[in-house]
Amino acid sequence: ACARGPALASRAPLTAKDDLPRELLATLCERCAPADNPCGQAVTRALQEAARRENPPLQEASWSLEHAGPALGAACQELARQAVGPAAVTGPEVEPQLLALTEALAPTCVETGQLPAPLLNAAAVQQAQRAPMLATLNRAGTVETKPIEPDQPTGPGDAFRAFDQDELSGVKLPMADAGTDAALRLGYAPSLKYVVSFQVRATGPGSLRAHVRAPDGVGHAQPGGKGFFVDPTVCRFHGTGRWEICKPGVPLLDVDAVSVLPERPGVELKELEIIGAR
Template sequence: MTLALVAFVRLYFITHRGERRVESPPPAPASASDQACRTLERALEGAVRAPGNPAAFTRARQQLDACPKPPVRACELGPALDARSQLEAGAPPLRELLETLCQRCQAGANPCASHVTRAVLGLMAGRPTDSSNLRWYLEHAGPGTPEACAEVSRALLAPAALPQDSLTDAQKETLGQLAPVCAKAGQFPANVLHAAVVRGGVPALTQLVQEKPAGESAVLKPDRTVGTPGGEKSFDEQEATGVALAAKPQGERWEKDGALSAVFEPPVRQLSALRVRASGPGTLRAAVRTTNGLGKHDPDSRTSFVDPVACRFKGTGQWESCELPVPLLDVEALSVFPEKDTLTLNEVEARGTR
């Protein structure tokens, strides 16, 4: 019995030891890129500590070149590289490292994109920034470009498409510097960009939009009107009819609807021309539907919009045409705002494509 038990134990040990050898092969050696990424943080730290040391720069350069996707901790050294390159005279190699790091670090950890976001937020809080230098960071943001341009759209582009001139000269200059980069990368919403061009507060934006395409257009009839009762008479293609509008705010929705608003459901794809016949001066604002919360918020429809002034009319009693520099896209409403006590709005003719 004892001999049988000993034989069984020896057989079990030999059998399972062989299985363990099969099930636990030696780990594969790490690839060169994996090794470079693991040591990249230390190499970059060495370059930051000794910005004038050619050997430290060479090591960091080699490790960075061999690491296609730098780890987050290495990307976090971007601000240190940036600060050191600016403080140390004759240290352009550090800026070269930062440039490559930015072009490879992913969104959320990209040092150049983060720099743009912080600078734009600071600018909105009143802190000065060098807009031409800021453009360098945006041009080199690589995978972080969508993130950076989203902040530029939210903080600068959308306000430039609102009727009130809320941007300072410094903010307009910064938008003019950064907008070409975002537009070229396809990271600006076209409808908001067009609305900002129509608003006209930042002339540099005009060159970013292609010329108005020649195409067929038709008179756009609204699906409904809100505000002053009988407002549909001003959009019925009958010049003899009309409605009297008061300039005094008449409700909580005045900021969007004005005295009278013509609503398009769904939004008009393209609004290309406007003309008005009225007695008394006023303005037409075009509410452009936006995404991602850009611009103003409509609590009733739970949508967002920008509403540039699309037309200013004197109200001579004759037809007055309003030329749009570019078509307005995704227009969900046209709202009328009298400038004086009252005006009689005979007809609004909007042309475009549904």
């Protein structure tokens, strides 16, 4: 019976006046195992179609996810792997069709606790106005925050000068080498549970990326097989020599590191404050 699900779905569109086939499909989805669950399969197909720039029916995909029953967890994992993860990394723009589908499906996964908040918030920050609905799903409350110095700076030996509260001193940022993701990497151990803003004083343009922990198979693999992360761009600074403040639309959660990337040679990072909580 489970194998007949897709055929039943094609004969039972949501708009049909006869809702008996749809009721049968709902019953099947509630009982079929994840591997052959027609609703779970429908969600995966919709994600694949959207990634190919096709336009899967959003209402149909949402219905399938809501009725996925035992396949709900696996379907939300697919959403994380195929859509939310790619939306949370710095890189090529995610297809608009995939973002639209993400906005349609994410609420169900959030409400059922099947979509990790750090990943969701990272995607909301990276996409910003391209997928504004994602920010409305933020469930993180407010906590007391303060500037937190990094535990493990990696890069120029005088990196500490960017955190010495002396606006006259600074660190010259080398251009990132091929194979590395930053001129300066600021690691936190333990990770920052909550980051709300970044304050930068620099003499040239650049950007900051947060390294946020992600589920296995989502985003980038950590070197040495230490799990996975996504790296949303959280700040673009002009480098006027004055303080610039970047405040993401939602807090970033589970931040292991912040990377500083200059846009051209000769940029000096005078001061950087990362405001958050452990």
